[in-house]
Amino acid sequence: MWIKNLIVYLGDEPFSFSVAELDEILSSNRCQPCGSQTLRSEGFVPPLKGQDPMAYAVDGFIYCTYQETSRLLPGPVIKELLDEKVEYIQEEEGRKVGRKEKAELKEQITFELMPRAFTRSRRTNLIIDTQRKRVLVDASSATRAEEVVACLRKAIGTLPVAYPAPNSAPYTSFSNWLRDTKLLPEGFTLGDRCELKGTKDEGAAVKFTAVDLGQEEILAHLETGMVVTRINLAWQDNLELDVNDKLEIKRIKALDLLQENIDSLDADDAVAELEARISLQGSVLREALDGLFGYFEVNPA
Incomplete structure (x- = not known):
C-alpha cells in the first residue's frame, strides 16, 4: 500500500459509522462481475486479495478499496463493423442508411459483441481519517475521485463531505x-x-x-x-x-x-x-x- 496521488474531501461532522458497520456496508456493496450485457459495474473489494475484511482500521484511519469493472469494446472495432453493415445495406438494398438507423445498427453491434468483450478492473484505494473528518482518495483526477466518493456515499446512505x-x-x-x-x-x-x-x-x-x-x-x-x-x-x-x-x-x-x-x-x-x-x-x-x-x-x- 502506498498512496501516490491524493484528492481530499472534508466533512463538518464526525463520521457516523464504526469500522465494523462500514465493513458490513462495503460487504453488501461489493463490485460484481459484469454480466454478459453489462458494460460497467462498481463497488468495493477487500484491500488484500485472499482476505475477507473489506476495511482495515488503525490509528484513526480506515483503509478500503473501490473497484470499477468495465467491458472493453474498442470504438474502432465497432466503427469498422458498422461501416461494413452500412455499406452492405446500401449495395444490396440500393438505399441510403439514415442517422437513426445507423444508431440502431451500432446498438445492435454493441449488443452482439458485449458477451465476447474482455473486462478490465481498476482499483482505487482510499483512507478515511476519522480524527480529521477527511476522505483521502488515491486518484490523479477529480472525476475519478468523485466516482469513488459517490459510490461510498451511496453505499453508506449519507456522506457529508465536500471538496476543500x-x-x-x-x-x-x-x-x-x-x-x-x-x-x-x-x-x-x-x-x-x-x-x-x-x-x-x-x-x-x-x-x-x-x-x-x-x-x-x-x-x-x-x-x-x-x-x-x-x-x-x-x-x-x-x-x-x-x-x-x-x-x-x-x-x-x-x-x-x-x-x-x-x-x-x-x-x-x-x-x-x-x-x-x-x-x-x-x-x-x-x-x-x-x-x-x-x-x-x-x-x-
Whole structure:
C-alpha cells in the first residue's frame, strides 16, 4: 500500500459509522462481475486479495478499496463493423442508411459483441481519517475521485463531505513562496519543479523541472504576470509531493526517513504490513495536510 496521488474531501461532522458497520456496508456493496450485457459495474473489494475484511482500521484511519469493472469494446472495432453493415445495406438494398438507423445498427453491434468483450478492473484505494473528518482518495483526477466518493456515499446512505475551499487563492501563495521561502507553511520546503501559467494569455504556460525554484529566470516570469499553478514541496524529511492550485496532491514520494521505516516492515505478514503502512503514511499525510490546509484556512466547499 502506498498512496501516490491524493484528492481530499472534508466533512463538518464526525463520521457516523464504526469500522465494523462500514465493513458490513462495503460487504453488501461489493463490485460484481459484469454480466454478459453489462458494460460497467462498481463497488468495493477487500484491500488484500485472499482476505475477507473489506476495511482495515488503525490509528484513526480506515483503509478500503473501490473497484470499477468495465467491458472493453474498442470504438474502432465497432466503427469498422458498422461501416461494413452500412455499406452492405446500401449495395444490396440500393438505399441510403439514415442517422437513426445507423444508431440502431451500432446498438445492435454493441449488443452482439458485449458477451465476447474482455473486462478490465481498476482499483482505487482510499483512507478515511476519522480524527480529521477527511476522505483521502488515491486518484490523479477529480472525476475519478468523485466516482469513488459517490459510490461510498451511496453505499453508506449519507456522506457529508465536500471538496476543500481555501480562504485565499493557492496560486498567489505558491508564487509568493518562490519569492520568499520564509512564507512557506511550517514544516515545508521548496522542491525542484513547478508549473506557471499566464493570467492574461490562457495559452501561456511553462514548466521547470530539477531546478532551483528561486532562480532569477523563474522569478522573472512572475514579474510578467504569470502565476504558479503547481509546486513541488517537501514535508520535513518524510514526503515529497506536488500541490496544484485546487489543493490536489500529486506524485507523493517517501523521502529517506520515512522510506527507512517502510523498508523495515515485516513483509511476511501481509495484514501486519498493510496496517503498519497505513499508520506510517497516514500519520505523515495527516500532519502534512494539517499544515497545508491550516495555512489556507480550508473549509468544505
